Amino acid sequence: MECFSRAQDGFHRLKKRLRENSFDNLVCLVMVMPSLVGFEITRKKIFVPFWIIHLSLLTYVYGVGSLVYQAKHARVASDFIKSFVNVSILVLTVNNSYWWLTHRDLLRNVLRKANASDKMTIQAGLFVDKHQHSLSIIKRILIIFYFINLTNEFTSYLPKRAELNEKTFSMTPCVGIKPLTSSPQREVCIVLTSLQELTIVIVVLNFQTMMLLLIAHTSTMYQLLSDEIMTFNTILTNPSNYDLLKERLGVIIKRHILTLDIIKDIRVLYSIPMGINFGSNAVCMCFFFFLEPEEYFNFMPISMYCFIVFFLYCFLGQRLTNAAEVFSRAVYSCGWELMDIKEQRAISIMLLQSQKEVDLLAADLIPVNMLTFASTSQGIYKFVTVFKL
Template structure:
């Protein structure tokens, strides 16, 4: 993977820095080079994030396993959690297909144009690949195309792995919110049924079930806050780096839209902006799940508890 990373830096970042020095202060070409440098910094930052965060990711994965196993088997909360994880699996496969199709198209289009046309084409990068100029002559074209393929594969692998990881971790956190909400809804259902049938022979069992569900909610919420803090520490640096990089990419893309190849615009839009969309969308889902849980706390039926049961529940929760 380090060879892939080195090739990516050579074809993308290094070559574009050299080109930037050569064309500065030409406005359009400078914006093109800045666009490419900023866009390549996104998959590169993901690679270093994955490489340097192994120990922290291991801790988070262990917490994910612990959190999943701490939800009672056969409960509605467990089923809600597993249902959320299944939806994340579908989203992850969509990301894999999206990234594969985008990057293959990025390479396939110039190859088709070269095979069936009279000229040689390469995936769009401003200027030349450093040290291989002129790149449209044999053998430099073949060498440059192979290097570009390797660099594109590096980008696709890192983009896909990073996004799937983010989806997985956010989904685990969402699932815990939903599990707590489901447990609170179960408490409401039990209390409502108990109120309708005061002579229920299983009344004591229902009280015990309520105690267990309340204890689960409080203990699992404590775990959720700890889990969230670990993820926040893990991602806080790379979030800022990506938003800064993509701000530059978007500005430079707007400046060069009329003179830039459409393939570059599509690749930038799909592979570069997707992480920002997922950050915002994932954050919105977490906020909504938190609000849903808060509403469930207020509407779980506290007022339907008998004084004795409320005191016993408080004792179990805060002992």
């Protein structure tokens, strides 16, 4: 009865989280899987056994398995291409694992600032419905992203990996455990391989969802700031409301400073990891088109994941840039010419800050926007077309 009661309470809490639209609730949704294995961001210390198991299996299954396959079994170009896809997955996972282990303090600080910005927006009391609607959209995107990738993993990729066919993924499964055709060696290998894939999903998928949450929420804060500062045009029609304008202006300036600080931290958090992920995703998508048609199905889950994540990076980066540009135009159009000198100076300073380009850079070099997505996709198409001729 006690176990049933706990399960029922857990179900009700999950149901409440799925209905509630708040920043704290969105963070809790992102942290569902990490909390199960002990590295949710609210903990001051990580759960060391999970990372020992994860990194050990990653080295053994993907590292040693790819190395042995390339050294002993790879014969033709397609074998090496499929094997290098596994290497890119290894690099991607190591990169995201390192991020979780080394950026916890900064990530916790960014979440605290984002939460403070969200609360200040609620306290302003303006566009509450739009705020709730925006958070609801972010929540739906998070859930859809989870659903697509987990469905992709558990219905396509993981069952194929559990078959332990060396030729399917061009990677030697469970080096040193032989023969894999008899028990218990085969069952042990299936458990090790499946456990490794599950730990990869937890680490990599939640890296992506946390990035999605932070960038999408920051874009929303920019959009709400734009709407709020445009209300100054209405306030200025009645001189008796000027004190209200000064009060709102002070709050908007504080929120804008906080938003710029969050963007600065996001750049530090994601610049290098995003650059490495860009490279690994591009390699996976490029190599996919070199496979034989009958091998497409086996690697389709990996290719879909790389494409979705690559698009998501560029879409979020473009959305943040667009939101910052809208805010800059709103500051200029807020009716500052009708304000007193003191408020005009404050608006002038905020306008100068808002006109600075707000963008994300992968590896501090590549702009993360839709132009990059289009040009990279075009480059991959041209590269593959030339080699296919």
